[in-house]
Amino acid sequence: MIQLINGQPATNLSLADRGLAYGDGVFETIALQGQQLQLWQAHWQRLQHGLHRLGIEVDTSELQQQLRQDIQQALQGWSQVQGVLKIIVTRGIGGRGYAPPATPQLTRIVQVSLWPDGRASLPEQGVCLHLCRHVWGHNPALAGIKHLNRLDQVLARQEWSAADRHEGLMLNQAGHVQSGVMSNIFVEHQGRLYTPLNDGAGIDGIMAAQVMAIGQAKGIQVHQQAISMDFLQHSDGVFLTNSLNGIWPVVGIADQAYKITAMTRELQSLLALHVSRFTGVW
């Protein structure tokens, strides 16, 4: 794994960093095709938006420039066909106490790592989901962004270890369907697509946004709204999206089987094309 902190090769972070003390920062996980970043513009926009939502004021053109250099440096000599780029930006070093420094010096962490094993067949064969007992907290001020406070997902993810459960389905405090543990969820119903709003919990997924745009461009109505378990159980098909995995069709949730629909297959094809057009050097 290649790791940089503020442009310098490093494996360790200061104990005084607010990323550790409070989870005071945001992150992005980006698919690499060789040296090229998939959907980097969308990831960069979400990163900026997350910092803004946390009240971390930043010279965005300076940060963009710095991250560009970091990534260039991290990818020097990287020759894998596929890989994963993780970017973390924290509010940096802080004194004791919650009050942020008046002029924070952000910490940039860039990590390049190998593509995860054992997932190659899942877009074709589909995935089975564990139904998580742990439900998302309700927090409108923090919902949607990819911040470093991720205990909801940790608690949900540790509920299962069986290798034939590939993801978990998470509900929100209202008992509605919210997301996968590491993915967004889409439900097909009478030719329309439904996906939850991430206004009280969940994360606005980069791949989810692409799928919504592609679906709408094909004339599919896409509704962002509350989804009940009953609606899910009576749907025609379900799939998950994630920046690394693209679209995973769902073939089972707990004991219920689901079919992979023609719409899911078509969206997979369209998404592959679309994503390849938005893959490049930052």
Add this chain to the structure above:
Amino acid sequence: MIQLINGQPATNLSLADRGLAYGDGVFETIALQGQQLQLWQAHWQRLQHGLHRLGIEVDTSELQQQLRQDIQQALQGWSQVQGVLKIIVTRGIGGRGYAPPATPQLTRIVQVSLWPDGRASLPEQGVCLHLCRHVWGHNPALAGIKHLNRLDQVLARQEWSAADRHEGLMLNQAGHVQSGVMSNIFVEHQGRLYTPLNDGAGIDGIMAAQVMAIGQAKGIQVHQQAISMDFLQHSDGVFLTNSLNGIWPVVGIADQAYKITAMTRELQSLLALHVSRFTGVW
């Protein structure tokens, strides 16, 4: 500042630690009187409980032994009259992804630092509170424990910088009074004490528990229940508790003035006595 990671002097933590990636851990902030820890037994119990709630299984007698050694080592040569001991325990190093390692190797961080300046007169003169616009998220599974996902408090704390606002009052999603940013809140009403339940948000404060016990021992009825802003505004007195500050009487919330009551003063005296009896070497 003195800092140890797993018993070794260190200033930096591995980038692979789940404390940074997800806030996957808990912490305690303990007042030091010379080399002695205030209320260490209560802090140790909350730490264990927090780890258990996060599903971090641990040999508690081994961890206790290790922390004891860490603290002993960190305090060698420490000669200040007062100080602050911070303990962080994370789920340790993890691979990519939310799934915890099957057998996590916990990370112990022990930090000893100087007593915060500028607060000495506040128990006597009282404090003024900013009324925070940011409200606590609602998360029953995480409420009460002192985990590392603290963005709620960061967002609330950054709302004010005026030095004459010493703390912030935070509400919960129901619009009820929940806590200070770094303290618990008590409201006096017709000779009784009221403090919010921390079952959907907030932290079960160590000092708050002492105050409840002391109050009850004095025959004061203490009710843990929802507290409306209206109830607060029509109360006889308000105070805050925190492990470092003991009791801070509240003399103002936004534009409303509050009087320091005889009960608050009596609890301050009793608490000082009580705490001194539970201060010692771990």
